[in-house]
Amino acid sequence: MTESARRLRVSILDDYQDVVRTLDCFSKLRGHDVTVFNDAVADVEVLAERLADADVLVLLRERTKIDEALLSRLPNLKLISQNGHIPHIDLDACTRHGVIAASALTSRPSYPTVEFTWGLILAAMRDIPLESAALRKGRWQSTVGLGLRGRTLGIYGLGRLGSMVARIGVAFGMEVLVWGRQGSLERAKDEGFQVAESRQELFEQSDVLSLHLRLNEGTTGLIGRDDLALMKPTALLVNTSRAELIRPGALAEALRAGRPGKAAVDVFEHEPVTDPDDPLVSLPNALCTPHLGFVERDNYEFAYGNAFDQIVAFAEGAPINVHNPDVLKRITRNEPRA
CATH class of the missing domain: 3.40.50.720 (NAD(P)-binding Rossmann-like Domain)
Structure with a gap:
């Protein structure tokens, strides 16, 4: 992390195998405060409590749904970062709450x-x-x-x-x-x-x-x-x-x-x-089998690597792969969250 970058509180969800910290790309988050959750939680109350202080959420594919019910309970959230398609993320709700949804759609053959x-x-x-x-x-x-x-x-x-x-x-x-x-x-x-x-x-x-x-x-x-x-x-x-x-x-x-x-x-x-x-x-x-088809170390390096690159870019003040660009106007105008 460069001296000009913001220090962020990053929460990584649904790391079932507790593997993220062992990936080479994890070093991209050096200097940020990172919390990793290994269980799967769908209850909004539980998620809101554990993620209340998070600036950034890191998702893997579609394991956690992000909607109005959850976003309204996360006052500090600024960025959601992942790789791939995002049908589980309510982009309109993200924009209303001033949260950037970033996801690289580049892919490698699975x-x-x-x-x-x-x-x-x-x-x-x-x-x-x-x-x-x-x-x-x-x-x-x-x-x-x-x-x-x-x-x-x-x-x-x-x-x-x-x-x-x-x-x-x-x-x-x-x-x-x-x-x-x-x-x-x-x-x-x-x-x-x-x-x-x-x-x-x-x-x-x-x-x-x-x-x-x-x-x-x-x-x-x-x-x-x-x-x-x-x-x-x-x-x-x-x-x-x-x-x-x-x-x-x-x-x-x-x-x-x-x-x-x-x-x-x-x-x-x-x-x-x-x-x-x-x-x-x-x-x-x-x-x-428990959805293991894409669960392989090289795939994880690719997917999490893209997600972490987006966090680095955001911390430097130049967000990339933004799926709700209207939110950038709100942030620039310093509009309050919904």
Whole structure:
């Protein structure tokens, strides 16, 4: 921190693994007063109490919602800093309260998510977690899994990540079948992948169906119980994208009915999930992981590094990556907070 920079009270939220202090980029906050919280808190009263003195909040993706109810309780807050899209931050409320919302939208391909997707596919198809747990209890070979070669890998949404998952499927000797919006279909033809004749065919023919759709108004709840019922009883559904792509309760219901036979899921409608009796987590044919796809050290260095750069710039009086630029006019005119 330079001599001209302001010393700030920085609160970093939702550092579940207590990893932020071990990152190389953490040194960018040297000279500021930093508090790190490792738990997940949604209660506004609790958040308001613990963050009352904070000048800056650092968020990781969408783990904490920032709205009027919370902002009105944080009189000292000046900056919210993170990396990536910010649907969980009420920008109008931030502007009313004179709080800058800064987030770099630059991104690196999420190679860790692609790798993790394939980790889930291999683990689920060959029952690796179950067999490992059984071996620890003295049982030897209790299941017979399915290999990948010659089977059909369905890709719903052939964007950047979907394309990488598909190419790895080819390396495993799988037949790739694609469905999605027009851009996905055109990209599939360009890359030499087979395009399904219909959405129905994608569900019917896939031995492994991996979802790679962006979440928006058009894709929320896109997949329902009737779609899942089309899948083979030996098929695997994989979701490392967004839980909300599937209608609430539909996947658990489908798994209980046996179509598809298995699911591998890394995303949930309400996170974190800490209830072992969760309807999906508790199913024996669901391999569930706690949203680990993007959770990897290089990704964290990139995301937190951008967030910390924004704090440094703000402390120097030259904020960057501001998503509510009208707030800068209010600050310049020294207008009172709402």
